[in-house]
Amino acid sequence: MLAQEAARIIVNQGLRDYRAAKIKAAERLGLNSRGSLPRNSEIERAVSDHLQLFGRESHSDFLHSMRKIALSAMELLVVFTPRLVGPVLSGTADENSSVNLHVFADSAEHVAMQLANSGYSYRPYERRLKTRPGRSATSCTFAGFEFDHQMARIEATVFPVDGIRQAPISPIDGRPMRRADSKAVRSLLER
Secondary structure (H helix, E strand, O other): OHHHHHHHHHHHHOOOOHHHHHHHHHHHOOOOOOOOOOOHHHHHHHHHHHHHHHHHHHHHHHHHHHHHHHHHHHHHOHHHOOEEEOHHHHOOOOOOOOEEEEEEOOOHHHHHHHHHHOOOOOEEEEEEEEOOOHHHOOEEEEEEEEEEEOOEEEEEEEEOHHHHHOOOEOOOOOOEOOOEOHHHHHHHHHO
16 A cells, blocks of 8 residues: 555656655555555556556557657767666656666766767766665765757766676665666567
8 A cells, every 4th residue: 555655656746766755655644654664666566557557558658759769869879888777678667757878988078078069968967876785785976967868858877887797786676777778678669
């Protein structure tokens, strides 16, 4: 019940912070938010179920469109070996979702120059991600660039070139983030 309410909050209000959504859901249901809250993986399953139940064909069409935009953005940044991650890859994207890419470069400035040379204005950001699972988890800050591409917001987080070998830890399930190259995204589009 709490996971479903948190999923409704995430989808309907565009809240991306799962913890905040869980606390808000607990308050709405009159529960103590200090008690046992559902795991992030339960929330993600509930978001997926909610989108399938209430979105069906329109959600499938939306997801297809977002994946096409992701592929186009990946082609724009092809020299940085882009990988799709997050809700567009997992199928839990909604109207409030960005296309999240991991790109790999010797320097974040190289990515900024590529965007500028391609005529894109961008906004820099920093993202903190865990890079090792378990108790020895290390959080690192990575530069990134947000820009608009084909009516969608793209967030390209920049990793060192050798960062392609080890994905950061997913806040959803504590495992390495699932990443998809352009071939895998094309395969998703063909389904």
